[in-house]
Amino acid sequence: MRSYRFWIICLSLFVAFESRAGIVLSEVMFDPIGDEDTDEFVELFNNSAFPVSLAGWLLTDGEGTDTLVDAGMGLFALPNQYVLILDPDYVEEGSSSYDGLVPEAALVVTLSGNTLGSRGLSNSSAEQIQIINSNGLVAATYLYSVGNLSGHSDEKRRLDAGDASDNWSDSELPLGTPGARNSVTPPEHDLGLYSASVEPAMPVSGEQFELRFFVTNTGLDSASSQVSFSTDSTGGYEWSFVESVSSERIAAGDSIELAVQSVMGESGILRCQLELESADDDTSNNRLIVLVSSHVSAEGIRLNEIQYDPLPTRSEWFEIAVVGTFPVALSGVNVSDGRGIADSTLRFPLPEWIVAPGQFVTVAMDSSIFSESLPLDAPVVVLEGDVPTLNNGGDSLILWSAEGSVLDRVDYRPNWGDDTQGVSLERISMTASSNDPANWASSTAPEGSTPGRVNSNSVSGGGARHALTATPSLFTPNGDGRDDVTEIHYEVSDPGTSIDLFVFDARGRQVRRLAGGQNVTSQSSVIWDGRDDAHQLLPTGRYILVLETARSGNFIQTQKTTVILARPK
Numbered sequence: 001m002r003s004y005r006f007w008i009i010c011l012s013l014f015v016a017f018e019s020r021a022g023i024v025l026s027e028v029m030f031d032p033i034g035d036e037d038t039d040e041f042v043e044l045f046n047n048s049a050f051p052v053s054l055a056g057w058l059l060t061d062g063e064g065t066d067t068l069v070d071a072g073m074g075l076f077a078l079p080n081q082y083v084l085i086l087d088p089d090y091v092e093e094g095s096s097s098y099d100g101l102v103p104e105a106a107l108v109v110t111l112s113g114n115t116l117g118s119r120g121l122s123n124s125s126a127e128q129i130q131i132i133n134s135n136g137l138v139a140a141t142y143l144y145s146v147g148n149l150s151g152h153s154d155e156k157r158r159l160d161a162g163d164a165s166d167n168w169s170d171s172e173l174p175l176g177t178p179g180a181r182n183s184v185t186p187p188e189h190d191l192g193l194y195s196a197s198v199e200p201a202m203p204v205s206g207e208q209f210e211l212r213f214f215v216t217n218t219g220l221d222s223a224s225s226q227v228s229f230s231t232d233s234t235g236g237y238e239w240s241f242v243e244s245v246s247s248e249r250i251a252a253g254d255s256i257e258l259a260v261q262s263v264m265g266e267s268g269i270l271r272c273q274l275e276l277e278s279a280d281d282d283t284s285n286n287r288l289i290v291l292v293s294s295h296v297s298a299e300g301i302r303l304n305e306i307q308y309d310p311l312p313t314r315s316e317w318f319e320i321a322v323v324g325t326f327p328v329a330l331s332g333v334n335v336s337d338g339r340g341i342a343d344s345t346l347r348f349p350l351p352e353w354i355v356a357p358g359q360f361v362t363v364a365m366d367s368s369i370f371s372e373s374l375p376l377d378a379p380v381v382v383l384e385g386d387v388p389t390l391n392n393g394g395d396s397l398i399l400w401s402a403e404g405s406v407l408d409r410v411d412y413r414p415n416w417g418d419d420t421q422g423v424s425l426e427r428i429s430m431t432a433s434s435n436d437p438a439n440w441a442s443s444t445a446p447e448g449s450t451p452g453r454v455n456s457n458s459v460s461g462g463g464a465r466h467a468l469t470a471t472p473s474l475f476t477p478n479g480d481g482r483d484d485v486t487e488i489h490y491e492v493s494d495p496g497t498s499i500d501l502f503v504f505d506a507r508g509r510q511v512r513r514l515a516g517g518q519n520v521t522s523q524s525s526v527i528w529d530g531r532d533d534a535h536q537l538l539p540t541g542r543y544i545l546v547l548e549t550a551r552s553g554n555f556i557q558t559q560k561t562t563v564i565l566a567r568p569k
Contacts, residue, residue: 022048023057025140025163026082026156028129029176030121033151037087038095040116041178042129044083044140045159052077056134059085059115061127066111073107082106084179087116098178106179122146142168151175155182158220190219191250191278192285193227202295202332202402203264211262211272211290215247216255218285224249225276229260232271239273267326268294269354291352293329295401300328303397303410303434304360304427307449308390311422314371316390317364318397319451322355323430329354332402335363337388337395347400348383355379362451365389369451378452410434417442418479424449426457429487431525438529444481459487467491468547468559470528476566477530477537486563488514489525490547501526504544511538530565540567 024047032039042059046052054075057068068075068085077083084102088110089095102108114120121127124146131140142163144154153176154168161167172183196213203209215225226246230239247256264270269291276286304321322328334347355361361379362369365387369380390397394414399407416437417425424443432439443449445456459471468490475486492499503512511532515524531537547559 023139025142027153028144029153031123034097038090039097040121042085046077046081049079058132060130064115066113066115069110069112071108071110082179084108102179155184157184187281188220190280190282191225192216193274193288196290198292204294205266208263210259212259214255217250222249222251228275230273233265269329293331298407303408305424307424309392309421315364315366315368320361327354327356334400336398360452372451373447375452408434416440422448426455428457429525432527438527468561470563474564485527485529491523498550500548502546506542
């Protein structure tokens with residue numbers, strides 16, 4: 001009697017186990033690259049801890065139903081084993097499409113009929129695949145999606161999840177992954193770094209900031225994390241370790257937010273590196289580099305060249321120059337154009353690039369900019385969408401900071417140069433006023449412009465350390481684009497001092513007042529085009545520049561230098 005009861009119990013356990021055996025659908029190849037008659041397949045996976053007998057199991061697509069048949073390897077699916085169901089014709093007709101792809105550990109079976117193969121799985125309309133166990137119970141159901149690239153199967157992402165459409169994706173590999181781990185299945189162990197943010201968003205030099213980020217577990221197993229934080233202020237990716245932070249175990253599919261702190265350096269640009277110290281199966285998402293930058297100041301960038309009337313089929317463009325001794329991060333910088341600030345509301349963001357001192361960024365309206373003679377390493381931005389138009393009759397170009405202040409503005413007009421099609425307007429001096437017409441001239445370069453390069457009209461007097469200098473000291477304002485102006489550079493020892501800058505002829509008569517009554521910084525420049533206060537061109541001769549400085553109305557000192565204006569016949 002006890003023996004009878006024992007067999008009843010064993011039979012009951014076997015039936016119960018088979019009904020929840022853990023056989024799942026894993027992959028459906030309905031549109032193979034090879035022959036439709038032979039190369040369709042369906043893949044199963046034994047997601048249980050026990051072997052499962054597939055004897056008497058059925059496969060159906062709603063049109064036909066076939067029994068799984070031994071293909072020479074038996075019908076027992078081992079725990080965590082893939083089961084590849086091939087059409088009988090694959091072997092009988094000698095197809096070799098999947099030879100070398102199917103691992104030896106996979107169980108290969110076939111079918112009693114033609115549910116797969118000729119007139120099998122449809123490529124044009126979705127069909128419902130079902131696996132039915134030997135007790136007649138549905139073990140798995142999946143309505144596959146059509147529209148895949150030929151040869152790219154439907155693969156299940158997580159084998160322990162259900163058969164809803166969001167758990168399936170097109171295979172990343174042509175021919176799919178017959179009998180092997182799906183290409184879209186997440187790795188067992190995979191932590192990743194994502195979604196960094198900085199508070200304050202643009203810290204100033206010396207200010208402490210907090211860098212917050214997420215560690216996300218996109219793997220199948222839970223894991224704890226440790227993140228190393230380093231910074232680089234040199235721009236050469238020379239990392240200095242700051243600190244490490246760690247977290248408790250993160251469940252699969254979950255995230256945790258962590259934070260680190262640092263201080264903004266003098267340059268106003270800091271590269272921050274976060275690096276996961278984890279033995280992941282996929283390390284491609286274990287490093288995150290974040291650029292932290294201060295607001296760009298008005299001393300950092302200048303509008304430097306404008307191509308408002310290009311040759312046919314060429315792009316309009318303008319150029320930005322970085323001045324000073326520190327690199328500039330363009331984060332938050334916008335550009336607009338219009339006939340004044342009032343109609344410059346449509347602004348275009350520049351990319352988050354780091355630009356070195358002395359480097360030029362060309363901003364173009366379309367990709368034909370690459371037809372210009374650009375240096376290979378010159379940064380180029382091609383605006384997209386409803387891009388601005390640089391009007392031939394004149395326009396206002398404005399660079400805006402992230403907080404909405406004007407970094408630089410040029411209200412150019414065609415009479416600032418010779419208004420020749422294909423010839424750009426070039427800035428002469430970086431330190432002189434952006435909106436002084438005398439500080440701009442038509443390019444004299446053979447190509448008609450100098451995008452990404454030093455302007456053909458550029459003067460180099462801005463770096464002088466004397467109190468009053470003029471470069472060149474002999475200039476020839478004859479409109480040939482060479483030495484048409486002189487740049488007058490002056491320094492004062494006490495910033496905020498009021499100055500007056502005059503031009504006198506050889507007889508001591510004042511002919512021009514170039515600057516006056518200003519509270520200046522320690523250094524500044526002004527352009528003189530050889531004209532008097534009535535805008536008349538002066539004759540050839542020696543002229544004396546006089547700089548008078550005063551503070552609180554009291555006279556302090558006078559500086560003088562001489563220039564020669566020559567008008568060749």
